Amino acid sequence: MAKPKAYVQKDMCLACGGCISICPQDALLWISSKAEVNTVLCNSCSLCVKTCPIGAITWEGQ
Amino acid sequence: MKYDVVVVGSGPAGSVTARFAAEAGAKVLIIERRAEVGVPVLCGEGIGQKVDAFHVLEGTRWIASKMDGARIFSPNGTKVTLAAEYAGSETGYVVYRDIFDQELARGAVKKGARLMLNTRAVGLLKKNGKIAGVQALHLNKTIDIEADVVVGADGVESRIGKWAGIQTTLKPHDLETCAQYTLANVDGTSPYCDFYLGKQIAPGGYVWVFPKGKDTVNVGIGVLASLSDSGKALRLLDKFIASHAELKSGQPLRLLSGADPVAEPIESIRDHLLLVGDAARHVDPITGGGLMLSIEGGKLAGETIGRAVEQQRFDQQFLSEYETKWKGAFGKKLHRNYVVKETLLDMEDKTLDMLADSLKDYKFEEFSTFSLIKALVTKHPSLLVKLTPLMKLARA
Numbered sequence: 001m002a003k004p005k006a007y008v009q010k011d012m013c014l015a016c017g018g019c020i021s022i023c024p025q026d027a028l029l030w031i032s033s034k035a036e037v038n039t040v041l042c043n044s045c046s047l048c049v050k051t052c053p054i055g056a057i058t059w060e061g062q
Numbered sequence: 063m064k065y066d067v068v069v070v071g072s073g074p075a076g077s078v079t080a081r082f083a084a085e086a087g088a089k090v091l092i093i094e095r096r097a098e099v100g101v102p103v104l105c106g107e108g109i110g111q112k113v114d115a116f117h118v119l120e121g122t123r124w125i126a127s128k129m130d131g132a133r134i135f136s137p138n139g140t141k142v143t144l145a146a147e148y149a150g151s152e153t154g155y156v157v158y159r160d161i162f163d164q165e166l167a168r169g170a171v172k173k174g175a176r177l178m179l180n181t182r183a184v185g186l187l188k189k190n191g192k193i194a195g196v197q198a199l200h201l202n203k204t205i206d207i208e209a210d211v212v213v214g215a216d217g218v219e220s221r222i223g224k225w226a227g228i229q230t231t232l233k234p235h236d237l238e239t240c241a242q243y244t245l246a247n248v249d250g251t252s253p254y255c256d257f258y259l260g261k262q263i264a265p266g267g268y269v270w271v272f273p274k275g276k277d278t279v280n281v282g283i284g285v286l287a288s289l290s291d292s293g294k295a296l297r298l299l300d301k302f303i304a305s306h307a308e309l310k311s312g313q314p315l316r317l318l319s320g321a322d323p324v325a326e327p328i329e330s331i332r333d334h335l336l337l338v339g340d341a342a343r344h345v346d347p348i349t350g351g352g353l354m355l356s357i358e359g360g361k362l363a364g365e366t367i368g369r370a371v372e373q374q375r376f377d378q379q380f381l382s383e384y385e386t387k388w389k390g391a392f393g394k395k396l397h398r399n400y401v402v403k404e405t406l407l408d409m410e411d412k413t414l415d416m417l418a419d420s421l422k423d424y425k426f427e428e429f430s431t432f433s434l435i436k437a438l439v440t441k442h443p444s445l446l447v448k449l450t451p452l453m454k455l456a457r458a
């Protein structure tokens with residue numbers, strides 16, 4: 001089974017851009033002033049999940 | 063739309079660059095993706111009083127309080143007090159960062175720069191293979207902004223540099239992930255900016271408590287991303303507040319998250335392009351402080367751009383004047399502090415406690431390398447070995 005992709009819970013995102021600065025795949029983008037994961041580019045490395053200071057990034061399907 | 067210069071980002075670095083470029087006669091446009099300059103505030107809001115020397119801020123509306131110095135608390139609570147002049151470029155004023163940024167932007171506009179909000183750069187314009195401006199989304203409409211010079215003042219997440227082929231992605235080891243509250247209903251009148259260190263408190267970073275006068279403080283945490291996991295920064299900050307009697311009664315007026323590069327500077331120029339501020343990683347790797355460097359570097363960038371426009375020279379070679387100047391002004395210091403950061407990261411809490419114990423009565427006003435080393439090793443000879451990398455640095 002494919003690994004789950006990172007997922008931004010939009011109502012928790014405080015838009016600091018930490019995930020965007022750290023994603024080695026450039027898979028995080030601003031959409032309507034919140035971070036969003038491009039699931040095609042995401043390789044499930046978990047860096048953004050670990051980096052988010054308030055825990056707004058989890059895994060798809062969770 | 064055709065300008066001499068388009069500055070992407072209206073933070074301190076962008077506004078100050080725009081100000082000095084406009085003052086030198088360049089036609090400048092600043093674009094900002096947010097709907098209000100300086101909002102949301104992602105900052106500890108501390109800056110040294112040396113900022114006055116740049117004459118880029120009018121009046122005092124941006125100042126929340128003036129600080130006498132800093133107090134650093136080691137993991138076991140040992141306190142080292144530093145007068146403001148020894149406490150680095152984050153201690154002096156605690157500011158209202160939103161007003162601070164707006165005052166800097168107002169200064170740029172007063173010198174003739176134009177400012178567009180709700181305008182996000184989404185790519186570089188190229189003409190004959192050369193950078194010729196930016197493409198931007200303005201209220202969901204795509205617009206082309208032509209300019210001879212593009213300034214990437216787009217902060218920690220900088221895309222401009224990346225689009226120009228500069229490696230900007232931060233390693234987890236070089237990023238502090240931050241959470242921050244503005245708390246009311248606490249004592250905000252202390253004359254000290256406080257810093258708390260320790261692996262249990264803030265792995266690879268620190269907690270800061272900066273008084274904003276009356277009954278308000280700015281309290282925040284930075285955790286090194288390589289030592290972080292989901293939501294850790296906020297969890298540890300909440301724990302810190304709950305375990306400190308003087309903060310426990312506080313109620314949050316504001317909660318923010320943030321990201322702060324603690325990396326070495328990167329390349330800052332290409333043909334037709336410059337990077338300033340956080341985008342160029344002009345941040346003190348020890349403290350994560352970048353306000354002063356944004357202003358200092360922004361001024362140098364603006365002045366170089368002014369000359370470039372005057373002489374119609376936009377090649378990398380001409381713009382390298384900027385890189386030479388910022389390296390002269392603070393390049394060495396950033397490199398040195400990066401090495402210090404690495405050394406501090408390797409230190410056990412116990413070592414930090416010994417350091418603090420050696421320094422707690424040290425008279426920094428009588429500073430000399432010799433007296434400092436003596437103070438360090440008299441009490442705790444084993445520190446000598448732990449500090450060898452720093453001694454080497456001091457000799458280099």
Ligand SMILES: Cc1cc2nc3c(=O)[nH]c(=O)nc-3n(C[C@H](O)[C@H](O)[C@H](O)COP(=O)(O)OP(=O)(O)OC[C@H]3O[C@@H](n4cnc5c(N)ncnc54)[C@H](O)[C@@H]3O)c2cc1C
Pocket residue numbers: 070071072073074075076093094095096100104105106107108109151152181182183184215216217218221240241242282319320321322338339340341345350351352353354356
């Ligand atoms: C939590 C935290 C606490 C800090 N505390 C301190 C402190 O106490 N003292 C200190 O000196 N420094 C502190 N810093 C560092 C300081 O905030 C930065 O160094 C400083 O903001 C850098 O200024 P800048 O202008 O380079 O970037 P920023 O202030 O980040 O400005 C960048 C601007 O560019 C805009 N932008 C980004 N991308 C685009 C785009 N594509 N199109 C249009 N606009 C765009 C953004 O919206 C933003 O307004 C702290 C940082 C954090 C995260």
